[in-house]
Amino acid sequence: xxxxxxxxxxxxxxxxxxxxxxxxxxxxxxxxxxxxxxxxxxxxxxxxxxxxxxxxxxxxxxxxxxxxxxxxxxxxxxxxxxxxxxxxxxxxxxxxxxxxxxxxxxxxxxxxxxxxxxxxxxxxxxxxxxxxxxxxxxxxxxxxxxxxxxxxxxxxxxxxxxxxxxxxxxxxxxxxxxxxxxxxxxxxxxxxxxxxxxxxxxxxxxxxxxxxxxxxxxxxxxxxxxxxxxxxxxxxxxxxxxxxx
Ligand code: F6R
Numbered sequence: 001x002x003x004x005x006x007x008x009x010x011x012x013x014x015x016x017x018x019x020x021x022x023x024x025x026x027x028x029x030x031x032x033x034x035x036x037x038x039x040x041x042x043x044x045x046x047x048x049x050x051x052x053x054x055x056x057x058x059x060x061x062x063x064x065x066x067x068x069x070x071x072x073x074x075x076x077x078x079x080x081x082x083x084x085x086x087x088x089x090x091x092x093x094x095x096x097x098x099x100x101x102x103x104x105x106x107x108x109x110x111x112x113x114x115x116x117x118x119x120x121x122x123x124x125x126x127x128x129x130x131x132x133x134x135x136x137x138x139x140x141x142x143x144x145x146x147x148x149x150x151x152x153x154x155x156x157x158x159x160x161x162x163x164x165x166x167x168x169x170x171x172x173x174x175x176x177x178x179x180x181x182x183x184x185x186x187x188x189x190x191x192x193x194x195x196x197x198x199x200x201x202x203x204x205x206x207x208x209x210x211x212x213x214x215x216x217x218x219x220x221x222x223x224x225x226x227x228x229x230x231x232x233x234x235x236x237x238x239x240x241x242x243x244x245x
Contacts (some may be wrong), residue, residue: 001208001209001223001226001229001230001232002229002230002231003209003231003233003240003243003245004230004231004232004233005232005233005234005235005238005243005245006232006233006235007234007235008040008234008235008236009042009197009234009236010042010081011041011228012043012195012197012232012233012234013040013045013046013195013234014046015232016040016043016129016193016195016217016232017043017046017047017050019031019127019193019230020047020056020127020129021047021050021055021056023126023127024056024057024058024061025056025090027126028057028059028060028061029060029061029062030061030062030126030127030217031061031062031063031064031123031124031125031126032061032062032063032064032125032126032127032128032129033063033065033066033119033127033128033129033181033186034063034064034065034078034084034088034129035066035129035130035131035139035190036065036066036067036080036083036084036087036131037131038131038167039088039195039196039197040129040131040195041188042057043195044087044088044166045087047092047237048088048091048092048166051091051092051093052091053198054187055217057093058092058093058094058187059093059094059095060098061072061094061098062098062099062122063084063098063099063100064100064115064118064119064125064141065080065081065084065099065100065101065102066079066130066138066139066140066180066181066186067080067102067127067139067140067178067179067180067181068101068102068103068104068111068178068179069082069104069175069177069178070104070111070153070175070178070179071104071105071175071177072104072105072157073104073105074101074103074104074105076184078167078168079101079104080101080104081101081104084099084101092237098110100112100115100118102115102118102151102179103122103179104175105177106108108153108177108179109153111179112150112151112152112153112179113151113216115151115179115180115181116151116181116182116185117151119151119181119185119188120188124188124189124190125188125189125190126188126189126190126191126209126210127136127189127190127191127193128186128191128192128193129193130186130192130193130194130195130220131194131195131196132194132204132205132220133159133160133204134159134160134200134201134204134207135157135159135160135161135204135218136203136204136207136208136217136218136219136220136221137219137220138161138183138186138194138219138220138222138223139156139180139181140154140156140160140178140180141181141183141186141187141217142152142154142155142157142160142181142219143217143218144157144216144217145217146216147182147183147211147216147222148181148182148183149182149183149184149185150182150184151179151180151181151182151185152179152180152182152184153177153178153180153181154177154178154179154243155176155177155181156157156174156175156176156177156178161174161176163200183222187222187223187225187226188222190227190228190232191228191229192223192228192229192230193229193230194208194220194229194230194231194232195232195233196231196232196233196234196237197233197236197237198237199237199240200215202237202240204218204220204244204245205220205231205233205241206241206243207220207221208220208221208223208224208227208231209231209233209241209243210241210242211245212224226236
């Protein structure tokens with residue numbers, strides 16, 4: 001695992017945006033696994049700027065997102081399809097037909113099966129972007145006694161509902177279940193890039209970068225089994241974790 005410690009969160013976003021631009025420039029028809037949440041938003045802004053400046057062309061890129069809430073339509077401003085359109089796809093020259101975010105409405109088991117198929121359609125992701133939950137979750141694979149290998153419906157933990165309530169009017173509005181890629185889907189990607197910032201992520205990142213323990217109670221620790229993982233954190237978080245480069 002490669003741990004990159006940057007000067008600032010903005011520098012972390014620039015680092016990851018550069019990685020993605022370099023990949024797209026090398027392989028214009030690459031497949032990207034994408035994430036939502038607050039963390040990647042400024043990174044997506046940098047991709048938009050690079051695209052507008054003519055430095056990267058997304059016209060042949062395919063994308064698959066990690067997850068989607070159950071029970072809210074894609075037109076809902078907290079759906080992850082809405083998030084991706086609003087924060088990235090509407091502002092770059094990607095063909096939206098080549099972007100996939102799982103369906104939140106309808107038969108959840110069928111929606112999970114469709115996501116599972118999309119993870120491997122045309123080959124696995126060249127790069128999978130990840131954020132990390134305060135409890136170490138990646139995608140919506142929640143810290144628990146067991147994890148799942150494939151795409152499935154996950155019941156969100158109290159910690160995740162609490163953390164995500166900042167995006168909703170009230171906590172009761174946060175969906176309690178989501179469709180998510182499984183651990184095997186994430187580990188199948190050729191390269192995994194995780195970006196984290198903020199004190200709330202200290203314990204989760206400590207469990208990821210400070211030892212070789214793998215536990216289902218910190219799902220991110222499973223990334224230790226992957227050959228090509230880059231964890232990008234700023235100096236402030238590295239200091240809180242006690243990580244020395
Ligand atoms: C989002 C996702 C989640 C988030 C995580 C961190 O698609 O899969 O695992 O990456 O909850 O969210 P933020 O960035 O809002 O702290």
